Amino acid sequence: MARQMKGLDTVFKRIVIINAWGIFSIYTVLAFSLFYFLKPTISFEILTSSRTLYSLGLSIFAATSATLISMTLAVPAAYALSRYDFRLKSLVDAVLELPLVVSPAALGAMVLIFFNNPIGSWINEKTISFVFSVSGIVLAQLITTLGISVRLMKAVLDEVPVRYEYVARSLGASPAFTFYKVVLPICRRGILSSSILTWAKAFGEFGATITIAGSIPKKTETLPIAVFMRLAAADIEGAVVIIFISLAIGLGVLHLYKKLYYQRRLPDA
């Protein structure tokens, strides 16, 4: 009986591991197929071209800006959702799932439609111009990442026992002092890992960005848009180079995230 159980255990273990390798191989095959169109001489030229470098710089700048704004808004909102009960909390919580259930293009279209109503067009004309501009890219990325940032930060804050705050308050700390001196430092790794995932999501954003900011080369052409534009112009070699840049940055960022995520567990204090 014990031998039979052990046999079943081994079979199950093999099936799930084969499954994991199967998924890995799908992505690996896709990545390796890029090499078919990779031409070293042209690739270097495309890589160092001013258009590519602009797209790379723009993508990094926009993703960083969107992440900073997103996290600044997400941390307090996540804290409210994690710690307090308030009116219509479940509604607020549900709306935060919007970027997960609505396509980025639809979200971008919603923003575009907003800028076509009287209030939106006043904002666009009198304050910051968002449509077909770099600000629009940041806004598009912000709209698509905000809900996810709040989700990630709520998960981080849920892991921090509320007793830290209780002790701080009993020692005379105000809620704000407790938040800045206890809660934020305790979950700093969580904030960093959430920021990295938010940044990665913003960096790869396409649908909302092209809807709001368009695809103007050397103006609103981020890396994902550059891939699309080059494919549309049948420039497969160019698209492959940009995909490689995206892959390198994406994998690097995810590696950093995983490193931080596994260190995030609270020490036993």
Next chain:
Amino acid sequence: MLEIENLSIQIGNFRAENISLTVKDATIHVILGPSGSGKTVFIETIAGFKRPEKGRILFKDVDITPSPPELRMMAYVPQDLALFPHLTVRENIYFGLRARGITENVFYERADSIATSLYIKDHYERDVTTLSGGEKQRVALARALATGNKILLLDEPFSGLHEGLRKEFWFLLKKIQKTLNLTVIAITHDLEEAFFLGDFISIFINGKLHQSSSKEAARIPKDKIVASFYGLKNIFRGSWKGDNIFIPELKLTVPVCSSLILTKTEKNDFEVGIRSEDLIIYDPKRPDGISRVSPEVFSLPTLIGKITACFEKNQSVIMLFSPLNSEASLEIEIPYYKMERLRVEEKKNLALAVPPERLFFLYKNGET
């Protein structure tokens, strides 16, 4: 003095109703109850972390119910201690002073002297995550006391320690409480801890305060729920037979003594109990020899019977005693050394004396 008046708490499915309690200054008041009985919610409500549905908390006759925790001047030590992991030992201890914006050296010097008395000043620059269980405990206590709060709320803070260290902290807490004249409210599910630490003990079960009294009075359960929590087994139905109590199950008549009259019930059908360690067992054939019982014992109501089972604990022995011509069984607890003297042998008849003054009446839950 801290007074809790008709406090009702509703948190999720947990409900506690009409809790009234008085905590005297410079005493240790233990809230004792089984796990999941709502003790933590209760202490968190006193600390101001949770809002009561109704009722008041008065500190020195001032209603502090609406006050936020930071203005209540009550230091709180939770079960997991919650030492701030991003701060050193020194920063943890100074936290309360810094949070209150205190800059005067005299307060920091007082915090240092508390740290010295708790033997943790030498660890000031250490990361709290590297401390041992006992060191963490000392830091948590020092941090709570450094702000000069006169009320200390302890939520089972010693439960994570091994037996030896736990007892060391019981002595330490008693000493600190006396030295600093603290009012301590400590919650625990451990009877031994409660009776060691507490000057007063309140029994809290399923959101209900069953009894609240001095430590001495707390030994006697007032109802069956508390008796069951205490693990008391010797509970029997009783009735009045003139001025005596008759226990049919044991065929035993016990005269009423003065301490019983105080709680004498008018009903003719009630329950009486006696703690297993209050019964006196001896060998009737050698009463003044091996058993070494005092002569007064021979005048007490006595049962003759046999020991049917023995269970050895660390420092004592629990025995089951079955009286002759009875189906009943009584639980007796005696120190280990007495067991050796008694020479319990199978089929040997032993005598069990029942001191009337140790009998207690049990009321149904809610009666007094």
